[in-house]
Amino acid sequence: MTGRARTGEGRRDLEACRAALEAHYAVHRTIPSMAGLARLWDYASKSSASRLVDQLIEAGVLLWSTDRRLAPGSAFRILPDPQAQVSDAPYLNDMGPNDNGRHNPDPLQAALAAWATDYDPVLVRAYSVTTRLLRLARSMERHMTQSAAREGLTSGDVLLLDALYRVGPPHRIAPTALKHYFLMSLAGVAKRVDRLEALGFIRRVPNPDDRRGLFIELTHAGRAALTRLVAVDRTAPHILWPTMLSDRQYQAMIESLTVAEAVVAAADKNDRSEFPPPDM
Structure with a gap:
């Protein structure tokens, strides 16, 4: 076999394994361990999977996080969950070749019609809004994860950096007080602080009022990373879509979501002890 043929075969193998990994991530939202990757790619050993991982890292598809776990890189294609699309297929497939979109292709509209035949009208109204919000949130989170990966971060890491930035100069605060600046629940703060410190994005500094206490402070490198991510947001549809609304819309x-948050938050107080918030 010629070197060119071997190179082409290796590239096809790399692309096939990349596609399998991205499909796995679409469903599970995790990158398997090296042993798990070997099973996913049907390799005989972890060493074989390790060599392919090195190639994927070089291509920007994967990266090592500070806690030595594999994470999506900037070139990782974050796909929609195929299981979430299963219910969409029948409605889309009902469209004939000459439909040209005359029938609304939105699967939610077909779902509403089906719900209306058996469900309480109040529930139909609730499902129609909640399902749209969930679909939108999933899509936005997927794009946020992809954007954060440009800096080797998770979306939760970015939220922590943003909270430190909003504290104001010198962007320094006690870790226990930081939670008051989060705009949403954020689990695993201590681990994130360790990781971001290892990356040089934050640092621990002495608390002048408490010899035993420490502040965490946003570094110049952390502000620079945040600035780069904000620059990306200026052209990101998942961020800019509200600008396409009229003032009235x-x-x-805003008024509707404020009411929804208040109602759900009131009910959520009773559940928090049983169900901790998911990590971002």
Whole structure:
């Protein structure tokens, strides 16, 4: 076999394994261990999987996090969950070749029609809004994860850096007080602080009012990373879509979401002890 043929075969193998990994991530939202990757790619040993991982890292598809776990890199294609699309297929497939979109292709509209035949009208109204919000949130989180990966971060890491930034100069605060600046629940703060410190994005400094206490402080490198991510947001549809709303639509959405948050948060207080918030 010629070197060119072997190179082409290796590239096809690399692409096939990359596709399998991205498909796995779409469903599980995790990167398997080296042993798990060997099973996923049907390799005989972890060493074989390790060599392929090195190639994927070189291509920007994967990266090592500070806690030595594999994570999606900037070139990783974050795909929609195929299991979430299963219910969509029948409605989309009902469209004939000459439909040209005359029938609304949105599967949610077909779902509403089905729900309306058996469900309480109040529930139909609830499902129609909740399902759209969940689909939108999934899509936005997927894009946020992909954006954060440009800096070797998770979306939760970015939220922590943003919270430190919003504290104001010198962007320094006690770790126990930091939670008051989070705009949403964020688990594993201590581990994130360790990871971001290892990356040089934050540092621990002495608390002048408490010899035993420490502040965490946003570094110049951390602010630079945040600035780069904000620059990306200026052209990101998952961030900019509210700018496409009219003033009336925007105000109505803000008022509606404020009411929804208050209602759900009130019910959520009773559940928090049993169900801890998911990690971002």
